[in-house]
Amino acid sequence: MTARDLLDLVWIVVALPLAGSLILLFFGRRIGEPRAGWLATGLMALAFVWSLVMLAAMLSLPGDARSNTVTLFTWLPAGNLDVPMGFLADQLSVTWLLFVTGVGSAIHLYSIGYMGGDPRYSRFFSYMNLFVAAMLVLVLGSSFLVTFLGWEGVGLASYLLVSFWFERDRAAVAGKKAFITNRVGDFGLMLAMFLIVSTLGSLDYAAMDAGAGGIAHSTVTAIALLILLGCIGKSAQIPLHVWLPDAMEGPTPVSALIHAATMVTAGVFLVARAHPFFEASGDAMTVVAWVGASTALLAGTVALLQVDVKRVLAYSTVSQLGYMFLALGVGAYTSAVFFVLCHAFYKGTLFLGAGTVIHGSEDNQDIRTMGRYRRYLPLTGLAFVVAWLAIAGVPPFAGFWAKDDVIGDAFYSGGYALWIVGLSAALFTGLYMTREVLLVFFGNERFRAGQDAPVHEEDITVSPTVDYGTPPAPARLHDAPKEGSRHMVVAALILATGAAIGGLMNLPFEPLEFLTHWLDPVFEGVAEPHPSSFVQGLSLEVLAAIIALCGVGISFFTYRRGLENLDEDPIDRKLGPVARLFGHAWYLDDTVSTVVAGPGRRAANWLTYVVDAKVIDGAVNGVGWLFVQAGTQLRRVQTGYVRQYALGIVLGLVALLLYALVRAGVS
């Protein structure tokens, strides 16, 4: 069997988690509690192994012959448009395969411990497997439509998982918010596909590679911007980022999966995959870069004031995704992919750590009532600290290499404004992550300092973010926080290792740029930004590291003793009136809610009660009314008197005779 034959079997990677999902859906209850989790985890691990086999097969081929398309069957034969169910295995999709299945396996392992005792245990793992399978279809699709199939599958699975504990209003609302916000983006992606079919006549990526350069500039810009709208929705960029922080209502492993592996990186993937359109347009690239840069900065400021351990991380992800889009926008695709990989490791670790913290402290998520957890959760603390150093950009951890790459690329490409925004966002990354780490794992112990009253959950029918501003009173814990089970700790440590050494994948020295060389054939013909000299590259790296360390330092001196008063966050005082703006997430959620609930609802009401009820129903009912009236009038003719009918016949006869006579007279 040659390497190419082996690559034809790439569908097995998708089939494994999909099979797991179906088995657990139908027989999950019978399989029982720990075994269902192990089954799902085992299948994920097998998928990871098979991805490694794919990698090995690819490495045995020469660099430009590694791309392989396999058509499983004809999916939609529709006249001229023939959409095959095809999987495209190339360097880009295999990179995604590896980290989705790898990080996914670790998160599955973690879930075995985290979800223990849940009444819908097997259902949870069924959804998780479905989530991963959908993501794999997304990255492996050989055409936009197959990718879209996975794209929608990811949306469905995220909805099911975010509102997994649907008994709680907040979770149900958050699930709906995630789904609907994503639909807005999906709409853009669908329009993009319509445009692609009408211009290129095919949705295959091969057709895109060949034909993107020949499309009119305005058309290709429209296509690229519509694809970007889809990616903004899926990858939580401003202004469609609002669903991601609320998605924290789901179980923590779900958050980890969404943020590290399966969902939000889909937008980055699609922009990278569809880069011929963006490159052909040029203008669209600028939009991508600015969307990314503004998201990175804005979300960073919001993360600074959150008091929920998971919401800090959620806004942090939004901010980090902004970096990835910034990299895509300046044409540094390899840096973006590198960032995705490193982010998967450290954000996965952070979420698993946060999950253990929440699990070990009676479901408390309020960082104001934590502190000095390193005493109680030493191993989780270790993993968390490593991931913190990585995300803050402290050398030599993974985040340093990835982030400095991106910020540097913005400079090399000539976008100095983008570069400054990127640097400021790096400062905020250092600030908010250090704040979280110090408040949770260091400083003074505060878990007994809260109030005794249980945190009651009021009936919330709007988004949790909109209600932010007056966080609920911090609760007091009864027992000391506990370290997680073995599965949880091991999974977190595995990912933390990746966060520590992930930078080795692409060190910025010519012979060590493994990822760049690996991805080179995918981004053939694209001029990625490069430093003009080694000194320039080095000085920019050092500058970025110093900025990041400044953020860490400021936060360290603010929070090194923890919190003296639970209700008084020093950063609140320092920022003054701006704190309110940041804390309310720039009032974006409130604005959306107000617009949708106010003018939006009124417009919908107008459509329902005026346009639909009066105009459309009016037309339909009007036709009916017309015939009823005509019938009512005409039925009077039907008297039942034979003589009247006869009279009619006679009169008609006379009229005909007269007509004949007149005509005869005329001619």
Add this chain to the structure above:
Amino acid sequence: MNITDTYYLTFAAVLFSIGAVGFLVRRNVLVMFMCIELMLNAVNVTFVAFSKTLHDISGQAIVFFVLVVAAAEVAVGLAIIVAIFRRRHGSATADDIDLLKH
């Protein structure tokens, strides 16, 4: 006195008019039925008159068809009238027979 077409045709027209008016003004079903026969035969007279003038035999042939149809009509029509008489105990007013209206 020379008998011309005009005489035949005028006779036929008068006969037809009597039939038509009779059909319209009378209520008794039997009388209305007889009026129909009058009209049919007025038409027959017209056919025969033209046949004679134009030396075309087909006009007379059509008269036979009309007679056949009239005979069939009488057979069916009289049966209906008898049935109506029986059901309505001796009255056969056309205006009473208006069930189809409802």
